[in-house]
Amino acid sequence: QSVLTQPPSVSGAPGQRVTMSCSGSSSNIGSVFDVHWYQQLPGKAPTLLIYGNTMRPSGVPDRFSGSKSGTSASLAITGLQAEDEGDYYCQSYDYIVNAWVFGGGTKLTVV
Amino acid sequence: EVQLLESGGGLAQPGGSLRLSCVASGFSFSTNAMSWVRQAPGKGLEWVSGADYPTDDKYYTDSVKGRFTVSRDNSRNTLYLQMNNLSVDDTALYYCVKVHHGPTWAFGSWGQGTLVIVST
Numbered sequence: 001q002s003v004l005t006q007p008p009s010v011s012g013a014p015g016q017r018v019t020m021s022c023s024g025s026s027s028n029i030g031s032v033f034d035v036h037w038y039q040q041l042p043g044k045a046p047t048l049l050i051y052g053n054t055m056r057p058s059g060v061p062d063r064f065s066g067s068k069s070g071t072s073a074s075l076a077i078t079g080l081q082a083e084d085e086g087d088y089y090c091q092s093y094d095y096i097v098n099a100w101v102f103g104g105g106t107k108l109t110v111v
Numbered sequence: 112e113v114q115l116l117e118s119g120g121g122l123a124q125p126g127g128s129l130r131l132s133c134v135a136s137g138f139s140f141s142t143n144a145m146s147w148v149r150q151a152p153g154k155g156l157e158w159v160s161g162a163d164y165p166t167d168d169k170y171y172t173d174s175v176k177g178r179f180t181v182s183r184d185n186s187r188n189t190l191y192l193q194m195n196n197l198s199v200d201d202t203a204l205y206y207c208v209k210v211h212h213g214p215t216w217a218f219g220s221w222g223q224g225t226l227v228i229v230s231t
Contacts, residue, residue: 033215035215046206097173
C-alpha cells in the first residue's frame with residue numbers, strides 16, 4: 001500500500017492530452033513538500049521528468065507539465081507519442097513515515 | 112555527464128549479506144547527497160536509504176533499519192550499501208541515485224541497477 005495513490009493505468013491516442021493524478025495527504029503533498037515525477041520506459045531505469053512540482057530538467061520536452069494543489073498533484077502530457085509509453089511515478093516526502101515515498105505508478109498506454 | 116555504475120548484486124541466502132557499490136563520475140560526488148532506491152520484480156519504486164550532504168546524516172526506510180548500512184568513500188567517488196540479514200522481501204533491482212538538490216529530495220540521476228536475489 002503506497003502512501004501516494006496513483007491510478008494503475010491511463011491511455012490515450014497519439015497527439016492527445018492525458019493527465020495522471022497522485023493523491024496524498026496532509027503529511028506529504030499537503031504539507032511543505034514538493035512533488036516530483038519520474039518516467040520509466042520499458043526495461044530502462046527511471047528518469048526525472050518533473051521536479052519541484054512544476055519544473056522540467058533540461059532536455060525534458062515542454063509536452064510534460066506538472067501541477068500541485070492541496071493534497072494532490074498531476075502530470076499532464078500533451079501531443080502524446082508512442083515513445084511515451086511506460087510507467088510514471090510521483091514522489092514526495094512524508095513526515096509521518098519519515099521517508100521519501102513513491103506512488104505505486106501509472107502505466108501509460110498509447111493506443 | 113553523470114554516470115553511476117552499481118555492482119555487488121547477486122544471489123544470497125536468507126540471513127546472508129551482500130555489499131553493493133556505486134562508482135560515480137561526471138559530478139562532484141563529495142558535495143552531493145546520494146541515495147539507494149529499489150524495485151522488486153514487476154513492482155514499483157521504493158526508497159531504501161540515503162546519505163545527506165553536508166551533514167552526512169544517514170537515512171533508512173523502516174524495513175531495512177538495523178540491517179542495512181549506507182556509507183560513502185569520497186576519495187573513491189563510491190557509495191556503498193551493506194546489506195545484512197537479508198530476507199526474500201529484499202529481492203529487487205537496486206538503483207544508485209544522485210539526489211537533485213532542493214527542499215524535497217528528488218532523484219535526479221539513476222544508475223542501471225544491480226540485481227539482488229534472496230532465495231534458498
